[in-house]
Amino acid sequence: MYANLIHPAGITLLTCCAGISTLEAAKPQPENNRTGRPTNFIIIQMDDMGYGDLTVTGAIGYRTPNIDRLCAEGMRFTNYYSASPVSSASRAGLMTGCYPTRINFPTVLGTSSKVGLHPDEETIPEILKPQGYVSCIVGKWHLGHYPEFLPLNHGFDEYFGLPYSNDMSPYNPNSKKKLPPLPLFEGNEIVDPNVTPEDQDMLTTMYTERSIRFIEENRNRPFFLYLAHSMPHVPLHVSDKFRGKSEQGLYGDVMMEIDWSVGEILKTLEKYGLEENTLIIFTSDNGPWLNYGNHAGSAGGLREGKGTTFEGGQRVACIMRWPGKIPSGTVNNHLASSIDLLPTLADICGATLPAHKIDGVSLRPMLEGDFDATPRKYFLFYYRKNDLEAARNERFKLVLPHMYRTYEHSVPANDGVHGTMGPRVAAPYALYDLRRDPGERYDVQTIYPDAVKELMEIVEKAREDIGDDLTGHPGSGRRPVGTLSDSE
Numbered sequence: 001m002y003a004n005l006i007h008p009a010g011i012t013l014l015t016c017c018a019g020i021s022t023l024e025a026a027k028p029q030p031e032n033n034r035t036g037r038p039t040n041f042i043i044i045q046m047d048d049m050g051y052g053d054l055t056v057t058g059a060i061g062y063r064t065p066n067i068d069r070l071c072a073e074g075m076r077f078t079n080y081y082s083a084s085p086v087s088s089a090s091r092a093g094l095m096t097g098c099y100p101t102r103i104n105f106p107t108v109l110g111t112s113s114k115v116g117l118h119p120d121e122e123t124i125p126e127i128l129k130p131q132g133y134v135s136c137i138v139g140k141w142h143l144g145h146y147p148e149f150l151p152l153n154h155g156f157d158e159y160f161g162l163p164y165s166n167d168m169s170p171y172n173p174n175s176k177k178k179l180p181p182l183p184l185f186e187g188n189e190i191v192d193p194n195v196t197p198e199d200q201d202m203l204t205t206m207y208t209e210r211s212i213r214f215i216e217e218n219r220n221r222p223f224f225l226y227l228a229h230s231m232p233h234v235p236l237h238v239s240d241k242f243r244g245k246s247e248q249g250l251y252g253d254v255m256m257e258i259d260w261s262v263g264e265i266l267k268t269l270e271k272y273g274l275e276e277n278t279l280i281i282f283t284s285d286n287g288p289w290l291n292y293g294n295h296a297g298s299a300g301g302l303r304e305g306k307g308t309t310f311e312g313g314q315r316v317a318c319i320m321r322w323p324g325k326i327p328s329g330t331v332n333n334h335l336a337s338s339i340d341l342l343p344t345l346a347d348i349c350g351a352t353l354p355a356h357k358i359d360g361v362s363l364r365p366m367l368e369g370d371f372d373a374t375p376r377k378y379f380l381f382y383y384r385k386n387d388l389e390a391a392r393n394e395r396f397k398l399v400l401p402h403m404y405r406t407y408e409h410s411v412p413a414n415d416g417v418h419g420t421m422g423p424r425v426a427a428p429y430a431l432y433d434l435r436r437d438p439g440e441r442y443d444v445q446t447i448y449p450d451a452v453k454e455l456m457e458i459v460e461k462a463r464e465d466i467g468d469d470l471t472g473h474p475g476s477g478r479r480p481v482g483t484l485s486d487s488e
Contacts, residue, residue, distance in 0.1 A: 038132070038222035039322070040278040041345050044262065045094070045226070047087065047140060047165070047233035050288035051315055052300025053255060059298070061248030062256050066263035067319065070282055074321030075330045075367065079394075079434075081337045081379055082286045085306055085313035087165060088142045090285040090338065091228075095123045095143065095154070097342030097353075097360035101382040102466050104481035109142060111168050111180055116144015117154055118482035122354035124342050125155030128224050131349050136214045137161065138207050139228035149482060152188055156226075160186050160210045162195070162203075166230040166237075171197050173235075174418050200237035203230050204254075208261040212268045219272045222349070227265070231258060234292050235416055249294050276323045279348070279367075281341065284316040291419040293412035303440040308404050309381035309389040310440055311397075320367060327369050335376040335394055336363055357477060378458050380466070386475070388468040389427070391455050392434065396448065398455040399430045399440070402470055431455075 052058045056071050083093020088109045089100035095117070100106050103121055117123070125135035136158035137151045144150070145163035152159055162184060167174070169182035184192035184199070192199065211227050231237070231254045238253045242260065246252025262282065269275045288297035290305040290312075299305050299312030306313055318336065320326055339360040346353055347362040359380075365373035374394065381390035389402045409422035431445035431452055445452050462468070467475020 035277040037277045039348050040222055040274060041128075041133075041224045041348075042265065042278060042280045043094075043224075043226050043341065044265070044280065044282045045091075045139075045228045046258065046282075046284040047228070047230055048286065048289050048297060048306055049232055049255075049284035049317065050297030050299045050305070051302055051312070051317055052298035053232075053288070054317055057300050057317060059248075059252075059255070062246035062252035064255060064259040066259045066266060067282060069266070070262070070280060070319045070321045071329070073323065073328045074280070074319055075326045075332050077318040077320070077332045077334075077336050079333055079335050080283065080316060080318035081314045081335075082284065082316050083338045085286045085308055085383060087140075087233075087285050091140075091142055092117060094285075094338040094341055096121050097339050097358035099339065099359045099380060099382055099466060101386045102357075102359060102477060103479050105143075106382065106385050109144065109164060111145070111164065113144070114146065114484055116146065116149025116482045118480055119148075119153070119486055120356075121154075121479070121482075122356075123154045124226075124345060125151075125157075125224055127155075127342065127346055127351045127354065128222075128349065129155060131222065131351050133222045133224050133349070134158075134218050135224040135226070136211075136218075137226040137228060138211045138214070139226075140165065140230050141228070144482065146484060147188055148484065148486075150185070150188055158187065158214060160184075161207065161228065162230060165233055166195075166200055166203070167234055169195065171235075173416065197235070197237065200230070200235070201239055203237060204257050204261055205239050205241075208264050212264060215265075215268050215274070216272070219274060224345075227261075229258060229261070232297060234289060234295050234418075236295050251295055251297065279320065279322040279325075279345075281318070281320050283318040283338065287313045287316060289418075290407045291410060291412045291421055292416070293414040293419060295414065295416050296412065302438060304404075304407055308406070309383050310399075310404075311434070311438055314381065315438075322367060326367050332366055334366060334374050335379055335392075336366075337376065337379055340376060356479065378455075380458075380462050382466070384469070386467050386469045386478075388459065388462055388466075388470060391459050391462070393451075393455065393458075395433060395435050396451040396455060397432045397434050397440070398445075398452060398459070399427055399432065400459065400470065401429050402427050 055064045082090045084090040092100045092105035135156045139161040142164045181194040183190045236250045242253045242257040287305045302312035304310035304312045343360045343362045347364045361375040378393045390399045406422040413419040430443040432440045463473040465477040467473045
């Protein structure tokens with residue numbers, strides 16, 4: 001049982017009621033966590049999981065005890081943002097440490113897309129490789145499905161998974177066009193050319209087993225594992241061992257199986273004595289796809305969901321566990337983003353950052369217990385081709401005028417069928433005090449003109465650098481997306 005102590009810098013310390021401070025018990029240790037070994041990295045990324053889909057963020061009808069354990073033994077971020085409100089762009093940001101529009105990767109790739117990450121972009125596994133790391137991605141890639149764009153050509157040593165979303169399949173009942181068979185890759189080779197719904201039932205189990213094998217085979221060398229689950233993206237699939245186990249229906253069953261997967265990873269680290277020199281990061285690529293009703297996640301009371309730059313679309317759960325470094329049971333209320341993961345991992349292991357400009361910052365000081373550290377001062381919300389739709393600092397969010405597709409004027413459907421999205425509506429110029437109004441309902445720009453001025457200065461600098469299609473700014477700091485001709 002825990003009691004909360006709020007640190008003045010915005011981080012909650014969970015202390016045991018017996019009177020022993022977990023912060024005191026988990027003071028940062030010397031480099032490499034007393035083990036004398038390099039730090040391993042595991043990023044577990046969900047697909048379309050909402051901010052409210054964990055026990056610790058309000059889920060009902062099922063529990064996530066293993067993910068709860070990550071919270072109890074690590075740090076939970078409450079103001080952590082995915083790089084984009086949609087899949088491909090979000091993953092591009094995570095892999096490169098850049099706002100996706102900086103690298104011209106703003107949207108979702110389909111089965112007919114002929115672009116991918118540019119070969120000159122440096123990814124997490126590429127910066128880790130000179131430090132002796134072996135890297136593996138298990139699960140969904142979605143950054144280009146032609147051979148030149150696949151993970152092995154972007155620094156990964158191993159790849160097992162799907163090239164894009166699990167709904168990009170001829171078995172998708174919601175697709176209005178005929179889609180090609182969904183392939184399963186091992187490395188650069190297709191090992192199953194037609195992943196069926198029955199195959200998808202076993203995806204989470206297969207991903208988990210493949211991840212465990214990678215850890216076991218590389219336990220004596222530094223490794224980076226990127227476990228990118230296909231779930232809980234629709235269509236939802238779950239194995240028989242969890243089917244019907246939750247009170248929340250299929251979505252709850254899927255979340256219980258994901259939690260089981262996290263538990264299996266933890267057991268493997270314990271088995272081989274890898275706990276103290278492994279940093280685990282658990283997060284999601286964007287918010288929930290709300291018009292799928294009971295097959296969708298929960299935004300936890302935040303406004304809107306996937307496909308919008310309101311809080312429900314990009315504020316996602318993030319938990320980090322690094323025994324001996326991260327003070328256990330802490331809640332971090334400072335700004336952070338998935339674009340910060342690359343520089344954070346580089347800082348921890350002494351890797352060299354990419355030669356070109358990135359937008360991420362290292363979160364390492366916060367992870368090691370510096371509660372006054374605020375490495376991220378602001379965050380930009382880019383969407384569509386290159387629309388700058390909002391900017392925020394620690395407290396305020398300035399929403400810039402733009403059109404968006406709302407969930408608010410339509411009724412979601414259930415059982416795997418999507419409801420009709422609402423019309424495109426206009427988001428007016430508005431300032432929201434996220435400390436008091438995380439639902440973004442009350443415009444306070446007339447009360448806080450200084451906040452508007454500060455954020456507009458950030459916006460104008462971003463328009464000159466990355467650009468903004470909404471105001472006709474091309475930007476001077478953008479780089480090209482990868483095309484098939486780039487590899488010829």
